[in-house]
Amino acid sequence: MGSISVDIPTARGDVVSSDRLGPTLMHEHVFLCDHEVNISWPDTFGNVDHHVANAVEQLNALAAAGIRTITDVTAIGHGRDVARVARVARETEVNILVATGIYVLAELPSYFRLFGPGSFIEAPETMTDYFVRDIEEGIGETGVRASILKVATGHAGLTNDVLRCLRSVAAAHRRTGVPITTHTSVKQNGRDQQRIFEEEGVDLSRVVIGHVDSTADGDLGYVEELLDKGSFVGFDSFALPLADLDTKVELMAKLIARGHGNRIVVSHDHACFVDFMPKEYQGDFYRKTYFTDVVEPRLLAAGVSEAQVRALTVDNPRAVFETTARGAY
Ligand SMILES: [Zn+2]
Known part of the structure; x- marks a missing residue:
């Protein structure tokens, strides 16, 4: 893409140059939980040392499979605890990049709900300054800076x-220059996100519209509609059983054959620990190495070249993070 490399902060407390990110999964989680529930009923989380050790073990297995970096897109609403992630990061060679932003599918957490644009009490948006602080100064007391913005x-x-979340994340993006990545549940979500971001003056080539592997469900036209507007698209929910693997692989191979291989990033949306979903609902696909073990061989069998797979895991994540070098606007 001819971009210049940028230093990306990691949860270890250091930085990694974008040209050294290596194979990267763009939409993962370390811990996905509900702090309020966990604090009230401690058995819903269990022993933190155990979970840290378990996450380290899973990430080391991922390193053994060749992945160098994950983006932990855990945001407010996901039980984000960056101090806990930092403990994991210090014990694994996998780089963990962290996010700021908010995961709201309908209603904001109480802290923000009643005050704000269009809310019960009309007031200026307060979320944006927190997101910017996470990017520029660091999160909580960890000093770990966020390298990407997340919204749903x-x-x-x-x-x-x-709408408040989308506009607030757009504003934080424009103030800091870090890229945006999104969660979508249905096709209309991707279109709506692009439309709102455009209204907010966001350059859509600095945005990853997430989970299109699941939401497109084989619809090439939908994905090309998003790509035509300049965004990256995430085939980043391989751990969610929302569309079958054959459909996802076939669609990805088709997109690559049609010249879009430089705009697709990949991931699982897997968490090392999750309390949102009982274990019995987590199938064989629910693991950190599913892409390398299962999806990658399937892509090669579908005629995708090794160089094209490398673009998905190495060149494209790098390109996403290097959009940061274009700066605030
Ligand atoms: Zn996710």
Whole structure:
């Protein structure tokens, strides 16, 4: 892409140059949980040392499979605890990049809900400054800076609170220059996100529209619609059983054959520990090495070249993070 390399902060507390990110999964989680529930009923989380050790073990297995970096897109609403992630990061060679932003599918957490644009009490947006602080100064007391912004849209569509999140993340992006990555649950979400971002003056080539592997469900036209507007698309939910693997692989091979191989990033949306979903609902696909073990061989069998797979895991994540060098605007 001819971009210049940038230093990306990691949860270890150091930085990694974008040309040294290596094979990268763009939409993962270390811990996905509900702090309020966990604090009230400690058995819902269990022993933190155990979970840290377990996450380290899973990430080391990922390193053994050749992945060098994950983007932990855990945001407010996901039980984000960067101090806990930093403990994991210090014990594994996998780089963990962390996110700021908010995961709201319908209604904001109480702290933000009643005060703000279009809310019960009309007031200026307060979320944006927190996101910017996470990017520029660091999160909580960890000093770990966020390198990407996360926002979501789901089945409820553009509720006032979801709109506030999209506009606030767009504003934080424009103030800092770090890229945006999104969660989508249905096709309309990707279109809505691009439309709102455009209204907010966001350069869509600095955005990853996430989970299109699941939401497109084989619809090439939908994905090309998003790509035509300049965004990256995430085939980044391989650990979610929302569309079958054959459909995802076939669609990806088709997109690559049609020249879009430089705009696709990949991931699982897997968490080392998750309390949102009972174990019995987590199938064989629910693991950190599923892409390298299962998806990659399937792509090669579908006629995708090794160089094209490398673009998905190495060149494209690098290109996403190097958009940061274009700066604030
Ligand atoms: Zn996710």
